[in-house]
Amino acid sequence: MEPLSDELLARIVALAADAIICINVHQTITFFNDGASRIFGYAPEEIVGQPLRLLIPQRAVHAHRAQIAEFGRGTVVARKMGERSQISGVRKNGEEFPAEAAIAKMESVEGPIYSVVLRDVTAQRRAETRTQELLAAAEAALRARDEVLGLVSHDLRNPVNAVKMLAAAILRSDAGEREVSVPPVVLEHAAVMLQAANQMDALIQDLLDVTRLESGKLHLHQQSCDVRDVVQRAVDTLSPLAAEHAIDVIIDIDDEVPSLWIDPDRMLQVFSNLIGNAIKFSLAKSAVIVAASVTSRAVSITVRDEGSGIPADELPFVFDRFWQSKRTNRSGAGLGLAIARGIVIAHGGNIAIDSAVGAGTSVCIELLRGDEEA
Ligand SMILES: Nc1ncnc2c1ncn2[C@@H]1O[C@H](COP(=O)(O)OP(=O)(O)O)[C@@H](O)[C@H]1O
Ligand SMILES: [Mg+2]
CATH class of the missing domain: 3.30.450.20 (PAS domain)
Structure with a gap:
């Protein structure tokens, strides 16, 4: 050279x-x-x-x-x-x-x-300092989140539970448990208090769940379960809501569906959210159908409604936490689908939504079959 x-x-x-x-x-x-x-x-x-x-x-x-x-x-x-x-x-x-x-x-x-x-290396040092600052801020934010989590889970739940218990006790005292007569107006107030405290408790639970999901601290207790039982339990607890909206909830899951390796309480939460949404966003006298299909790899469970549907431009956001359509009445907190998605993913499964305005919505959950059934 x-x-x-x-x-x-x-x-x-x-x-x-x-x-x-x-x-x-x-x-x-x-x-x-x-x-x-x-x-x-x-x-x-x-x-x-x-x-x-x-x-x-x-x-x-x-x-x-x-x-x-x-x-x-x-x-x-x-x-x-x-x-x-x-x-x-x-x-x-x-x-x-x-x-x-x-x-x-x-x-x-x-x-x-x-x-x-x-x-x-001024620019490089500045970038390093900035990265360190951001890291420190992120760590502080995580610590703050965990502190709030601790506060919410213990310090806020206890008083809410006290209100629940005492409101329930007032209602029970009317049922002849003790020889006291409670004025009707007090009973009415106690019933409203109990309902409000239950709502508060559910919201606290949801907030805890999204936080746990985001920090990867949600622990599953998986066991072999019949999905039909889980779906049935969800439908049973939602029957008052369905009756109120005059919705017919149909379970179309046959015996072919194998048992799945799931956390029954967490999957109950998923189905309650999906079926609850389907009921909430449906027109009176329409049907909500929960159907299942099986492949050699997975079981898919679909919750379908004939409700308002979700416009295509809103569909990408429905699984975001706190997201709610401006069109629908905002009765919940917008956490249900985010939690459902987190739980399904924690199970190694998939969740997808399909919707057409005026025609209805279907949410499909795919759960992998365990080795024992494969
Ligand atoms: N089956 C459905 N039909 C129409 N819109 C729905 C349906 N499910 C969810 N959505 C929309 O997605 C939003 C988020 O749902 P979700 O996370 O369960 O929160 P929430 O039920 O508390 O509003 C709802 O507020 C609603 O706008
Ligand atoms: Mg919901």
């Missing part, structure tokens, strides 16, 4: 974004490329012939001089500078900046000469 011509070398040095600076044995600057001019702010003609210390913070000049002298005496010919401590440069305007540099030594007739390649 031919050696590079002086002209080509000169061009490469001029092009370099890094500062390339040469100094002689007296630490006087003998060469200063364009990169050095851009970084330090000096034109070559004003800095060549000047001492190197002009480019170094005052406090470091002494140590720096000693280091170069020591390097000059040693046998190593090239070295990264500032390996043990950070180094800094000083611009013409007095501004100090963090730098990375390497130094090389060449022998000449007048003694060793040195060339320094130096990079301004």
Whole structure:
């Protein structure tokens, strides 16, 4: 390979974004490329012939001089500078900046000469600092979330449970448990209190669940279960709501459907959410159908309604937490589908929604069959 011509070398040095600076044995600057001019702010003609210390913070000049002298005496010919401590440069305007540099030594007739390649790492350091700040902020946010989680789960639940228990006790005392007569208006109030406290409890539970799902702290207690039983339980608890809306809920799951390795309580929560939505967003006197289909790999359970449907532009958001369509009455908190999705995914399954405005919505859950059934 031919050696590079002086002209080509000169061009490469001029092009370099890094500062390339040469100094002689007296630490006087003998060469200063364009990169050095851009970084330090000096034109070559004003800095060549000047001492190197002009480019170094005052406090470091002494140590720096000693280091170069020591390097000059040693046998190593090239070295990264500032390996043990950070180094800094000083611009013409007095501004100090963090730098990375390497130094090389060449022998000449007048003694060793040195060339320094130096990079301004201000932007890099700033980005590192910013990353560290963001990391610290994210960690603080996670800690705050866990604190809120603790607060909500214990300190808020206990008083809500107390209200529930006492409201229920007032209602029971009317059932002849004790010889007290409770005025009807008090019974009415107690019933409303109980309902409100139950709603509050359900909301707390939902908030805890989304938080747990997001932090990966939801623990499943999986066992072999008959999905039909789980769906049936969900439909049973929702029957008052279905009756109120005059909705016929049909379960169309036959015996073929194998048992699945699932957490029955969590899957009950999923089906309650989906069937609850189907009832809530349906027109009176329409039907909600829960059907299943089986392949060798998986079981799919679909909850289908003939309700209002969801416009295509809103469909991508339905699984987002707190999301609710502006069109529907906002009776819930918008957490049901987010939780359902989280639970299904925690089971290694899939959830998908399909909807057409005016025609209805179907939500399909696919759960993998366990090894025992495969
Ligand atoms: N079966 C459905 N038919 C029409 N819209 C639905 C249906 N299920 C969900 N949605 C829309 O998605 C939103 C989010 O549902 P969800 O997460 O269960 O929250 P919530 O039921 O508390 O509103 C609902 O507010 C509604 O706008
Ligand atoms: Mg819901």
